[in-house]
Amino acid sequence: MSRGSVFILSGPSGSGKDTVLKELFRQHPDLLFSISSITRAMREGEREGEKYHFISREEFEAMLKADELLEYNIYGGNYYGTPRKPVEAAIMAGKNMVIEVDVNGAEKIRCKLPEAVSIFIMPPSFAELKRRLVGRGTESDEQIKIRMQTALDEIRRADEYDYIIVNQDVNTAAAELFTVIDSRRLTAEKQQTIINEVLAEC
Amino acid sequence: MSRGSVFILSGPSGSGKDTVLKELFRQHPDLLFSISSITRAMREGEREGEKYHFISREEFEAMLKADELLEYNIYGGNYYGTPRKPVEAAIMAGKNMVIEVDVNGAEKIRCKLPEAVSIFIMPPSFAELKRRLVGRGTESDEQIKIRMQTALDEIRRADEYDYIIVNQDVNTAAAELFTVIDSRRLTAEKQQTIINEVLAEC
Numbered sequence A, B: 001m002s003r004g005s006v007f008i009l010s011g012p013s014g015s016g017k018d019t020v021l022k023e024l025f026r027q028h029p030d031l032l033f034s035i036s037s038i039t040r041a042m043r044e045g046e047r048e049g050e051k052y053h054f055i056s057r058e059e060f061e062a063m064l065k066a067d068e069l070l071e072y073n074i075y076g077g078n079y080y081g082t083p084r085k086p087v088e089a090a091i092m093a094g095k096n097m098v099i100e101v102d103v104n105g106a107e108k109i110r111c112k113l114p115e116a117v118s119i120f121i122m123p124p125s126f127a128e129l130k131r132r133l134v135g136r137g138t139e140s141d142e143q144i145k146i147r148m149q150t151a152l153d154e155i156r157r158a159d160e161y162d163y164i165i166v167n168q169d170v171n172t173a174a175a176e177l178f179t180v181i182d183s184r185r186l187t188a189e190k191q192q193t194i195i196n197e198v199l200a201e202c
Helices: A017-027 A057-065 A084-092 A103-112 A126-135 A141-155 A170-184 A192-201 B017-027 B057-065 B084-092 B103-112 B126-135 B141-155 B170-184 B192-201
Strands: A006-010 A036-038 A052-054 A069-075 A078-083 A097-100 A117-122 A163-166 B006-010 B036-038 B052-054 B069-075 B078-083 B097-100 B117-122 B163-166
Touching: A006 A017, A006 A084, A006 A103, A006 A170, A017 A097, A017 A170, A036 A057, A057 A069, A057 A078, A069 A084, A069 A103, A078 A084, A084 A097, A117 A170, A117 B192, A126 A141, A126 B192, A141 B192, A163 A170, A163 B192, A170 B170, A192 B117, A192 B126, A192 B141, A192 B163, B006 B017, B006 B084, B006 B103, B006 B170, B017 B097, B017 B170, B036 B057, B057 B069, B057 B078, B069 B084, B069 B103, B078 B084, B084 B097, B117 B170, B126 B141, B163 B170
Parallel strands: A006 A097, A006 A117, A036 A052, A117 A163, B006 B097, B006 B117, B036 B052, B117 B163
Antiparallel strands: A036 A078, A069 A078, B036 B078, B069 B078
8 A cells, every 4th residue: 555645734814724635624524634723722713633732831841852743833922833643644554544734834845745735725706705804804904904915825836836726716726625535555665565566466 | 818738548459449539529629620631641540630641651750750749660671650730820819629549649748848647547457358359359469469568567567647546337437537627627736826816806
């Protein structure tokens, strides 16, 4: 059996990344999602082990010391990180795993897992990004302004990624994301087993 | 508009490469096929400009002198080559072009077009390859033996390719081939235009 692949997925706030991922996992339940370990309090509607593992600062710092995180960051005084072990287990089991992470996290994971494939989700235009951020209606003008600036900074780094998907329409974007994921199992590296098998017959 | 991509396709006799290509082009008539220039006589059932351009030795040698071939070879005293101009025109027009060529031709094209993506079509097993070659019933034991040896030599070089597709079933293989082709338009390089457009809005 050939090893699984890791797909690093990023996209600015307003790119519609979460909706695209939701559709991808609905259509392909065999894909694995990397669950982040975080130290912030659980919010309404969240569940342990769904998108996050909610752990204590002490537990997080113990993971850090044991080099059990592929990347981590601090937002608002809380730790957010990507545990290494489930990713390695997925690779060994021949499964594909998606890690959702920001551009800085992506950079760190690429260093530790050079064979990982990275994908950036883009909004179709800056006007549309603004429309989506304003449309949420849950944030102040100041908050929206900060999100816009952060989005712009991230889009400027989109060329660090292997693939770029423009999310004009969720279904198309999810299909394109799967095309990228599916194409990886056809690489010569992943297919080495079948070559060896055919040659071993002779 | 972003540039088109070139897909170098190889596979041993008995891999079912031609049937897979036929199905691919039936489903995706927008793909272009590189028509080889050859100096051998036209055979029954062949038509000028379908798979080959039938030209004279003098014309071929003039193309050689003018560096108008991406690769060429001699079989049975006849020239076979891949004209450069239609490939370059396809790239500039943003079209995808498939070039069917043997492992040696693939090596030469990779040198001249390093951005080309190469794909190798494999039979599912050596036993199946043998069955397919013998099943044709048109060749002597000696001819089959030579084809088997050539196929084996080619499969030994399969790892020179970017992608490998195992042709167990024509429809699956054609779909996988299209997945590889389709994934290329999502690479960061091809998507640079949209990044620039979004950033230009700000």
